[in-house]
Amino acid sequence: xxxxxxxxxxxxxRLPQVIDxxxxxxxxxxxxxxxxxxxxxxxxxxxxAIGYQSFFAGQRTYNGVAILSKHQGSEVVTGIPDFAxxxxxxxxxxxxxxxxxxxxxxxxxxxxxxxFTYKLRWLPALTKWLQQELKQYPKLALLGDFNIAPExxxxxxxxxxxxxVLCSQPERNAFxxxxxxxxxxxxxxxxxxEKSYTWWDYRMMAFRLNRGLRIDHILLxxxxxxxxxxxxxxxxxxKQERPSDHAPVMVELGT
DNA sequence: ATGGTAGAGGATCTA
Numbered sequence: 275x276x277x278x279x280x281x282x283x284x285x286x287x288r289l290p291q292v293i294d295x296x297x298x299x300x301x302x303x304x305x306x307x308x309x310x311x312x313x314x315x316x317x318x319x320x321x322x323a324i325g326y327q328s329f330f331a332g333q334r335t336y337n338g339v340a341i342l343s344k345h346q347g348s349e350v351v352t353g354i355p356d357f358a359x360x361x362x363x364x365x366x367x368x369x370x371x372x373x374x375x376x377x378x379x380x381x382x383x384x385x386x387x388x389x390f391t392y393k394l395r396w397l398p399a400l401t402k403w404l405q406q407e408l409k410q411y412p413k414l415a416l417l418g419d420f421n422i423a424p425e426x427x428x429x430x431x432x433x434x435x436x437x438x439v440l441c442s443q444p445e446r447n448a449f450x451x452x453x454x455x456x457x458x459x460x461x462x463x464x465x466x467x468e469k470s471y472t473w474w475d476y477r478m479m480a481f482r483l484n485r486g487l488r489i490d491h492i493l494l495x496x497x498x499x500x501x502x503x504x505x506x507x508x509x510x511x512x513k514q515e516r517p518s519d520h521a522p523v524m525v526e527l528g529t
Numbered sequence: 530a531t532g533g534t535a536g537a538g539g540a541t542c543t544a
Binding site: 283284286287308310334335336381383389421475476477478479480516518519 | 532533534535536537538542543544
């Protein structure tokens with residue numbers, strides 16, 4: 275079983291790359307963020323044509339999340355229950371006994387911003403909901419763009435980013451709140467290359483210089499973490515023409 | 530310290 279996540283930064287622009295990547299990698303599920311599409315415009319038929327069922331929650335211009343799967347899903351939830359939020363950032367679905375949650379955590383813009391306050395309200399709401407979900411679904415995978423680099427080794431220049439949005443202590447504390455639910459950062463279950471990142475700014479040749487951050491994650495509940503075989507970042511798509519600024523991340527789970 | 534790029538939408542906002 276392979277689970278993946280990818281912030282595509284517009285599914286309209288990236289659909290050919292998504293179809294190409296699904297064909298090459300054959301994940302069972304792919305979680306998407308920043309689809310930037312209203313539901314009426316979601317390319318459901320194109321994805322069904324290559325064997326993927328879609329669940330999606332979109333809006334105009336910004337945000338938007340989805341789960342694509344080779345398997346029949348059910349129990350779809352969009353948004354964090356009991357948390358008023360017009361922004362489409364969460365979708366969850368069940369596949370057999372596997373609960374899959376795709377999240378696009380608010381960016382926060384800057385630690386002095388109103389958007390940062392929203393980010394720090396949003397994360398505990400997510401955490402509280404997932405605590406309930408874990409009771410119902412011991413096999414839970416939380417995938418997405420967390421907009422948080424958990425540790426300094428996830429940042430190309432920790433000194434320059436110290437205290438900045440995506441790296442600040444309040445954000446890292448919120449990330450640890452998710453870990454304390456019993457979720458594991460699957461990437462760190464394995465030995466990994468140094469300077470592994472999932473996002474590089476489009477500007478200043480950041481990708482070529484590997485000036486990136488690891489902010490896209492796959493967190494696994496205990497039951498799933500024990501069967502996790504690998505977690506990898508696929509930089510190949512970031513090298514293509516007109517790439518997303520994020521790379522896909524994928525885990526493989528054993529039986 | 531500033532501004533660089535990309536996407537959406539058609540001027541800025543978001544990242």
